[in-house]
Amino acid sequence: MKIAVCVKAVPDATAGRRIDPATKRIDRSVELAISDFDTYAVEEALRLKEEAGDGEVVVVSMGPEKAMDALRKALAMGADRATLITDSALGGADLLGTAAALAGALESESPDLILFGQQSADGGGACLWSAVAERLRRPVISQVSELTTESGSVTGKRQTEFGYDTIRAPLPAVIAVSDAINTPRYPSLKGIMGAKKKPQSTFSAADVGGAVEPATTVVALAPPPARGDARKIEDDGSAAEKILEFLAEKRLV
Amino acid sequence: MARILVFLEHHEGAIQKGSLGVLAKAGQLGGEVSGVVIGSGVRELAEAGGRHGAATVYVADDASLAAPLPQPRVDVLAKLVGDEGFDTVLFAQSVLAADVAAGLAVRLGAGLNWDLVDLDADGIGKRPALADSVLVDVGWSSDVRLAIFRAGTFDAVETGGSAEIKDAAVELQGFSTQAEMVEQAHADQQGPSIEDAEVIVAGGRGLGEPEKFALAEELAQALGGAVAATRAVVDAGWYPYSAQVGQTGKTVSPKLYVALGISGAIQHKVGMQGSNVIVSINKDSNAPIFEFSDLGVVGDLHEIVPKLVELVRARRS
Numbered sequence: 001m002k003i004a005v006c007v008k009a010v011p012d013a014t015a016g017r018r019i020d021p022a023t024k025r026i027d028r029s030v031e032l033a034i035s036d037f038d039t040y041a042v043e044e045a046l047r048l049k050e051e052a053g054d055g056e057v058v059v060v061s062m063g064p065e066k067a068m069d070a071l072r073k074a075l076a077m078g079a080d081r082a083t084l085i086t087d088s089a090l091g092g093a094d095l096l097g098t099a100a101a102l103a104g105a106l107e108s109e110s111p112d113l114i115l116f117g118q119q120s121a122d123g124g125g126a127c128l129w130s131a132v133a134e135r136l137r138r139p140v141i142s143q144v145s146e147l148t149t150e151s152g153s154v155t156g157k158r159q160t161e162f163g164y165d166t167i168r169a170p171l172p173a174v175i176a177v178s179d180a181i182n183t184p185r186y187p188s189l190k191g192i193m194g195a196k197k198k199p200q201s202t203f204s205a206a207d208v209g210g211a212v213e214p215a216t217t218v219v220a221l222a223p224p225p226a227r228g229d230a231r232k233i234e235d236d237g238s239a240a241e242k243i244l245e246f247l248a249e250k251r252l253v
Numbered sequence: 254m255a256r257i258l259v260f261l262e263h264h265e266g267a268i269q270k271g272s273l274g275v276l277a278k279a280g281q282l283g284g285e286v287s288g289v290v291i292g293s294g295v296r297e298l299a300e301a302g303g304r305h306g307a308a309t310v311y312v313a314d315d316a317s318l319a320a321p322l323p324q325p326r327v328d329v330l331a332k333l334v335g336d337e338g339f340d341t342v343l344f345a346q347s348v349l350a351a352d353v354a355a356g357l358a359v360r361l362g363a364g365l366n367w368d369l370v371d372l373d374a375d376g377i378g379k380r381p382a383l384a385d386s387v388l389v390d391v392g393w394s395s396d397v398r399l400a401i402f403r404a405g406t407f408d409a410v411e412t413g414g415s416a417e418i419k420d421a422a423v424e425l426q427g428f429s430t431q432a433e434m435v436e437q438a439h440a441d442q443q444g445p446s447i448e449d450a451e452v453i454v455a456g457g458r459g460l461g462e463p464e465k466f467a468l469a470e471e472l473a474q475a476l477g478g479a480v481a482a483t484r485a486v487v488d489a490g491w492y493p494y495s496a497q498v499g500q501t502g503k504t505v506s507p508k509l510y511v512a513l514g515i516s517g518a519i520q521h522k523v524g525m526q527g528s529n530v531i532v533s534i535n536k537d538s539n540a541p542i543f544e545f546s547d548l549g550v551v552g553d554l555h556e557i558v559p560k561l562v563e564l565v566r567a568r569r570s
Contacts, residue, residue: 017383017384017386018383018386018387019382019383019387019389024389026383094364094365095355095358095359095364095365096358096359096362096364099355099359118520119519122383123382123383125351125355125365125367125368125401126351126367126500127351127352127354127355127365127367128355129352129355130323130351130352130353130355130356131355131356131358131359133324133356134324134327134355134356134359134360135359137426137428138428138431139324139428139431139432140323140324140352140356140432141432142323142348142351142352143348143501145488155435158348159484159494159501160321160347160348160349160501161264161347161348161501161502161503161504162264162265162439163437163438163439163494164437164438164439165321165434165436165437165438166434166435166436166437166438167322167432167433167434167435168432168433168435169431169432169433170431173431173432178501179520180484180488213394214364214394215358215362215363215364215365215393215394215395216364216365216366216391216392216393216394216395217364217391217392217393217394218389218390218391218392219377219390219391219392220389220390221387221388221389221390222387222388222389222390223387223388224381224385224386224387224388225388230546230547230548230549231547231548231549232543232546232548232549232550232551233548233549233550233551234538234550234551234552235550235551235552235553235556235557239534239550239552239557240557240558240560240561240563240564241560241564242548242550243532243534243548243550243557243561244561244564244565244568246532246547246548247509247532247565248568250509250530250547252452252476252508252509252530253476253565253568253569
């Protein structure tokens with residue numbers, strides 16, 4: 001089985017995440033790292049491949065050229081190859097543009113299963129998989145916390161606001177996994193050393209069907225409204241008394 | 254004038270409060286407001302849309318729509334928007350709504366803005382981004398505008414009106430019906446709903462072990478509130494699913510939310526950030542929960558909570 005895992009290279013948490021006031025886009029000039037939520041999808045793909053005894057796991061992403069460095073973490077975990085859609089024409093793509101580009105690359109790859117993480121770490125809408133499934137005209141299951149494959153189909157158990165759903169779909173299918181599905185492995189030293197040598201290819205905008213104009217705009221940025229008089233204290237043995245005082249002050253007790 | 258359609262999500266014979274809240278918001282935008290109910294055996298839900306501000310409620314009632322799956326709903330909405338000329342489609346955030354809205358965006362070539370906490374009559378939405386560190390004004394350049402509002406942003410308002418009820422066509426695409434619901438295990442509500450509680454004491458992994466939920470229960474009892482839990486402890490079997498707050502649990506907005514041993518991951522935050530006052534106790538001073546707590550206490554909850562329970566009881570008696 002060939003499994004494609006769609007991942008996003010986001011500004012590393014330690015580097016800080018900010019929106020560039022000039023471009024009104026997320027500043028990606030800092031060090032990039034694969035979004036933590038995506039490592040669960042990589043892990044699940046590796047688990048399925050190992051269970052089946054054969055297959056291929058390819059990591060697919062869109063971003064600036066240096067995003068390839070971030071994709072190497074997935075290769076170090078055990079993915080077989082990485083492919084990056086990178087083109088300045090795709091900068092500032094919104095949901096429609098991103099879905100179109102990913103779908104274009106996925107059509108070239110024609111995997112049996114397409115996996116996503118449950119959301120991006122830097123401000124996504126947690127819905128890209130559904131947009132990609134619509135482009136590909138394939139079934140979609142989101143928030144999956146247990147995944148099994150049978151011959152030609154996939155079954156996902158997922159959690160919603162109301163309880164648990166079990167949904168089955170024929171392959172190829174698009175699945176977004178939740179972070180309850182597994183514990184992602186740490187790359188081994190051997191994996192890290194071998195990652196650079198694994199095949200890494202790129203697609204241009206033209207390769208994936210051209211850039212799609214954004215249908216959303218960012219008009220302005222502003223600091224958020226302050227959350228009242230937020231206080232943080234260290235317990236010096238009197239925290240319980242201080243909490244009670246605070247609750248009394250707010251007339252909550 | 255804007256022609257606005259609100260996706261009215263429902264569960265077990267009732268339209269979700271979040272959807273009715275979005276109807277109330279739509280009513281302030283100076284347009285003509287319609288709602289749409291999609292499912293099987295859902296015709297009688299349409300009236301509730303009218304009572305909460307919809308002038309027209311479209312009903313797509315078909316056995317093929319019984320399971321709450323997104324893709325058949327995209328088919329119904331795309332046809333309805335095309336046939337009736339809606340220029341704005343609004344959703345309240347949910348697992349289902351996000352999947353429906355994204356599919357519809359691609360189908361219609363329409364822009365989708367998510368996680369909005371406001372929208373004005375000029376078509377500018379407000380979205381807190383990057384862990385709420387910046388407030389972004391967003392707009393649309395497409396003819397049809399799609400928006401998902403952050404859960405719990407707007408309260409439902411009874412207008413006492415009544416809606417004209419119309420049928421929406423159900424013509425499903427082949428690929429839309431390939432995913433099938435095999436089983437739904439929807440937990441029955443146990444005890445009073447945390448959604449209606451004015452005080453909530455929530456426990457996370459920092460409690461250490463399932464037995465320690467007794468601490469949360471004692472504090473909740475002392476404060477006259479209900480007990481909630483994070484997804485991590487529900488998944489671990491420490492507490493029932495009906496008490497789960499977060500992205501795939503309940504969305505709550507009590508007067509007081511006390512978070513015990515909760516790190517404040519984004520999945521949890523989205524379910525409780527609408528609380529009036531947030532008090533958190535966590536031994537990790539770097540826990541994200543402190544970024545949105547009114548009072549954050551760095552310390553050992555196992556020492557602090559028993560004392561606090563005594564103090565609250567003493568004050569109340």
